[in-house]
Amino acid sequence: MLPKKTSLKDIAAKAGVSIALVSYVLNNKKEGRINKDIAQKIKDIARQLNYRTNQIAKSLKTNKTNTIGLIVADISNNFSSNLARIIEDEADKYGYTVIFGSSDENEKKFSKLLDTLLNRQVDGLIMAPPIHSEKEIKELIRQQIPFVLIDRFYPDINTNYVALDNFSAAYMGTKHLIENGRSRIGMITYGTSLHHLEERKRGYAAALKDNHIAYKKARLKEVDIINRKEDIEIAIDSLLSGPLAIDAIFFGSNSIALHGLKYVNSLDIHVPDDLAIISFDETEALDLFYAPLTFIRQPLPEMGETAVKMLIENIERNNKITQVVMEGQLIVKASTIENKQKV
Amino acid sequence: MLPKKTSLKDIAAKAGVSIALVSYVLNNKKEGRINKDIAQKIKDIARQLNYRTNQIAKSLKTNKTNTIGLIVADISNNFSSNLARIIEDEADKYGYTVIFGSSDENEKKFSKLLDTLLNRQVDGLIMAPPIHSEKEIKELIRQQIPFVLIDRFYPDINTNYVALDNFSAAYMGTKHLIENGRSRIGMITYGTSLHHLEERKRGYAAALKDNHIAYKKARLKEVDIINRKEDIEIAIDSLLSGPLAIDAIFFGSNSIALHGLKYVNSLDIHVPDDLAIISFDETEALDLFYAPLTFIRQPLPEMGETAVKMLIENIERNNKITQVVMEGQLIVKASTIENKQKV
DNA sequence: TAAATTTGTTTAAACGATTAAACAGGTTCA
DNA sequence: TGAACCTGTTTAATCGTTTAAACAAATTTA
Numbered sequence: 061m062l063p064k065k066t067s068l069k070d071i072a073a074k075a076g077v078s079i080a081l082v083s084y085v086l087n088n089k090k091e092g093r094i095n096k097d098i099a100q101k102i103k104d105i106a107r108q109l110n111y112r113t114n115q116i117a118k119s120l121k122t123n124k125t126n127t128i129g130l131i132v133a134d135i136s137n138n139f140s141s142n143l144a145r146i147i148e149d150e151a152d153k154y155g156y157t158v159i160f161g162s163s164d165e166n167e168k169k170f171s172k173l174l175d176t177l178l179n180r181q182v183d184g185l186i187m188a189p190p191i192h193s194e195k196e197i198k199e200l201i202r203q204q205i206p207f208v209l210i211d212r213f214y215p216d217i218n219t220n221y222v223a224l225d226n227f228s229a230a231y232m233g234t235k236h237l238i239e240n241g242r243s244r245i246g247m248i249t250y251g252t253s254l255h256h257l258e259e260r261k262r263g264y265a266a267a268l269k270d271n272h273i274a275y276k277k278a279r280l281k282e283v284d285i286i287n288r289k290e291d292i293e294i295a296i297d298s299l300l301s302g303p304l305a306i307d308a309i310f311f312g313s314n315s316i317a318l319h320g321l322k323y324v325n326s327l328d329i330h331v332p333d334d335l336a337i338i339s340f341d342e343t344e345a346l347d348l349f350y351a352p353l354t355f356i357r358q359p360l361p362e363m364g365e366t367a368v369k370m371l372i373e374n375i376e377r378n379n380k381i382t383q384v385v386m387e388g389q390l391i392v393k394a395s396t397i398e399n400k401q402k403v
Numbered sequence: 404m405l406p407k408k409t410s411l412k413d414i415a416a417k418a419g420v421s422i423a424l425v426s427y428v429l430n431n432k433k434e435g436r437i438n439k440d441i442a443q444k445i446k447d448i449a450r451q452l453n454y455r456t457n458q459i460a461k462s463l464k465t466n467k468t469n470t471i472g473l474i475v476a477d478i479s480n481n482f483s484s485n486l487a488r489i490i491e492d493e494a495d496k497y498g499y500t501v502i503f504g505s506s507d508e509n510e511k512k513f514s515k516l517l518d519t520l521l522n523r524q525v526d527g528l529i530m531a532p533p534i535h536s537e538k539e540i541k542e543l544i545r546q547q548i549p550f551v552l553i554d555r556f557y558p559d560i561n562t563n564y565v566a567l568d569n570f571s572a573a574y575m576g577t578k579h580l581i582e583n584g585r586s587r588i589g590m591i592t593y594g595t596s597l598h599h600l601e602e603r604k605r606g607y608a609a610a611l612k613d614n615h616i617a618y619k620k621a622r623l624k625e626v627d628i629i630n631r632k633e634d635i636e637i638a639i640d641s642l643l644s645g646p647l648a649i650d651a652i653f654f655g656s657n658s659i660a661l662h663g664l665k666y667v668n669s670l671d672i673h674v675p676d677d678l679a680i681i682s683f684d685e686t687e688a689l690d691l692f693y694a695p696l697t698f699i700r701q702p703l704p705e706m707g708e709t710a711v712k713m714l715i716e717n718i719e720r721n722n723k724i725t726q727v728v729m730e731g732q733l734i735v736k737a738s739t740i741e742n743k744q745k746v
Numbered sequence: 747t748a749a750a751t752t753t754g755t756t757t758a759a760a761c762g763a764t765t766a767a768a769c770a771g772g773t774t775c776a
Numbered sequence: 777t778g779a780a781c782c783t784g785t786t787t788a789a790t791c792g793t794t795t796a797a798a799c800a801a802a803t804t805t806a
Binding site: 114141157158176181345346 | 406408453455456457458459460462463468470477478479480481483484485487488491492500501502503504505518519520521522523524546547661664665668686687688689690691692693
Binding site for chain 2: 756
């Protein structure tokens with residue numbers, strides 16, 4: 061059995077004062093009014109007994125847990141864990157702790173996770189929700205639970221969010237390929253109706269159109285997130301074969317880029333001569349590829365910090381809705397520029 | 404202002420029964436004894452009012468939060484986030500939620516984090532503690548707070564832990580290099596007295612000795628974790644120059660490998676012909692290097708699962724101390740085998 | 747038919763904190 | 777000198793649960 065933890069009661073008993081007084085002293089309330097000797101005595105005893113605030117009791121009384129719930133797609137993914145780290149640090153600045161969970165892009169898991177976090181009375185949530193979770197989101201709104209969506213959002217629901225301008229980012233990336241002499245451009249992305257991925261497709265298509273390149277459906281490959289490894293390989297094979305064979309490819313996310321590059325590595329293809337490659341999201345490791353990857357950088361630190369600030373503003377002050385769209389940054393490296401030296 | 408959440412009291416009032424009865428019904432206690440109609444009515448009302456258990460209140464009463472505190476070095480690091488994901492999933496199986504924090508290998512941060520988690524009354528902890536945290540660990544023991552160290556441990560303190568057999572792993576890696584014709588083998592690791600890293604150095608030195616290769620101090624480079632990028636580059640330059648120039652290198656962790664490889668990439672060196680490379684820890688992305696990396700795989704899933712199981716066993720049943728050391732696995736790829744085809 | 751048991755429900759204390767309000771004793775003011 | 781004010785502290789309610797114990801009414805037992 062665990063030894064009982066010391067409570068205000070124990071300190072009060074030992075000091076011969078009331079519980080209330082102990083609470084006032086340890087919280088520095090009623091500053092001027094408390095007898096200095098007694099205050100010191102209480103503090104000494106608290107230290108001596110190794111007193112530690114019971115946040116659970118405090119939370120129950122104050123109806124505030126100083127906890128933020130974070131739901132990402134998969135904490136082991138580079139994108140999510142980088143974001144988690146930023147959110148952790150920023151939350152800490154305001155005295156909040158983070159509880160997290162991974163949804164695996166699965167609406168059921170997401171819903172269950174949300175339930176757990178709400179039962180734990182988190183003060184608010186930062187989430188990258190999967191598809192088909194509109195109902196849950198609307199329910200949060202109805203219950204006036206503070207939350208901020210990050211990375212993605214539902215265009216039909218009026219919520220807080222911090223997201224990338226995915227249309228522009230994809231447009232910019234595609235344009236970059238075109239400007240560097242590519243015209244047979246393929247794209248591989250996940251086959252989901254997630255709005256932010258739809259936007260990337262839209263940006264890709266728009267850039268082609270604006271540059272008078274016909275959009276060919278066969279060049280836009282959608283892979284299943286579960287079977288991604290195989291699907292990506294099949295997609296690449298298909299894109300590289302036949303009369304419509306591509307000369308450039310746009311990977312729709314860091315995980316797609318990772319599997320895609322591995323496969324390209326195994327083929328007898330040279331990047332960027334035979335094939336230019338550009339990707340979404342930063343992963344330092346993508347620099348290890350012999351032709352370091354050109355990619356669209358998402359401003360993760362700003363996104364994470366903004367999300368936390370917005371959420372805490374909502375929790376502590378008002379419930380104003382804010383929607384922030386940030387611009388991606390095109391980082392040009394060797395994978396899209398012929399003859400460019402390794403960076 | 405947030406709308407008040409529904410409590411047992413609200414349900415009781417609406418159903419015209421006592422709070423206790425509502426609690427019994429919703430927790431399926433006193434199964435046989437409760438009037439079925441009333442039970443159904445209570446459940447209906449609970450659903451209708453969107454009732455959700457207040458875990459905070461429950462925890463206060465039961466003195467159990469069903470929460471595990473997780474302290475890693477840096478959640479944004481691949482190693483940590485992979486572990487976090489495994490721990491998350493395993494904990495969930497037992498009905499536990501995870502609160503996490505990153506220590507940045509900093510004892511002060513670690514201590515503060517520990518404080519926060521304990522204030523929140525976590526039922527137990529899984530931690531990869533930084534150096535100089537013996538005092539904190541001993542204090543946890545004194546207070547009989549269940550915890551399991553992971554990845555590292557203090558040889559002088561008798562605690563639960565799950566760790567790699569770092570000596571054997573480093574020995575095995577070094578031996579592999581030697582067996583493949585290398586004799587001038589360098590190592591780059593962090594300059595800390597963390598026991599698990601000491602073990603790696605020891606394994607490296609032992610393998611050299613057992614194979615009659617003189618251990619040269621100049622070939623073991625220790626870099627500062629803060630300045631690692633620059634330090635690693637300097638170390639590599641130094642290892643590759645002069646009469647003692649190496650023909651193989653052992654990177655002591657995934658982050659060192661990442662920076663190291665990037666730098667090697669920028670030099671006019673061919674791997675494995677000019678230099679064989681082996682590393683600790685798996686990162687899928689290390690496969691993107693033109694000579695996919697030979698590495699020591701840590702059995703992360705087993706480590707994470709074991710740690711969770713041990714911890715929960717401690718929390719729910721006894722306080723037996725268990726120490727688990729797992730063997731690493733040598734995964735041979737192209738970076739150490741001359742003429743080996745890309746994998 | 748009185749005692750014992752069962753059934754279904756309520757009462758009430760407790761978990762560990764916070765905090766408004768009350769209070770006793772001393773000072774100050776007019 | 778009595779009202780008003782300070783000072784330092786305590787009282788007591790409350791947050792939302794859980795759960796042992798009490799209880800009233802119905803049923804069974806002997």
